[in-house]
Amino acid sequence: MHRAAIAAVTTVAGVVALLSLKPHAAPAALAPAPPAGDPPPAVAPGPDPTGTFTGKSIDTPFGPVQVAVTLDQGRITGVRALRTPGGDPRSEAIAAESVPRLTQEVLRAQSVHVDAVSGASYTSQGYLDSLQSALDQAGG
Template identity: 40%
Template sequence: MRRAILAVTATVAGLVALLSFKTHSSSERTVASPEPSASLPPGERAITGNVANTAYGPVQVQVVVATTKIVKVNVLEQPQSTEHDLQIGQFAFPKLIGETLSAQSARIDSVSGATYTSGGYIKSLQSALDNGA
């Protein structure tokens, strides 16, 4: 009897948590629009990486470099077939960008839970850095 009460209570708590979960509308996107090179400050240049196809969709980044320093990363394309894809992007890309700016290279760790997206980001980032060399 005690197990049945615990099971029902846990099920109800799980349903309440699930039903209270708020999703983002599909109109909210984390994909940054590419900045035209003409609007960059003197000494900075934008380098677009190749599109990296992942199991969930394409990932493409653009790096902005001043001399040899990465000063900004724009995500041009990301997987967006489902709400889950968008949520992963909203979670993963800020972490990946932060690591890129700290490491100043594509030698960064993948984000846990976003392995494919991280792999696509790193691959596109490396191609941008190779194109800019």
């Protein structure tokens, strides 16, 4: 009887401890996209940049991601992946599927504010972070 009481008290204490934990914020790679509406400008205000700008190399758990963006008077006309995760067939397959989809969405939206590709969260976030750094460089 004494063991049963100790087990019950321990179980209740464990449940209370678990329920008192606060949830962690979602990682940046999994954070929801900003609400729909007018997307923010792709580059900082100022003269409309033209040229190709290389973003920072972003390290992901599966390898680095780096892109270059081509702008024509501030409009995104192309994005080229310079580095994508690789080294193993699965990472290469994920990058081969996700990078073209991300590029298509960025060109359509004219912004980095696009949804991540399902199943490629890290690659998507690295791609978009590198792209944002290239756009920041273009904007000033």
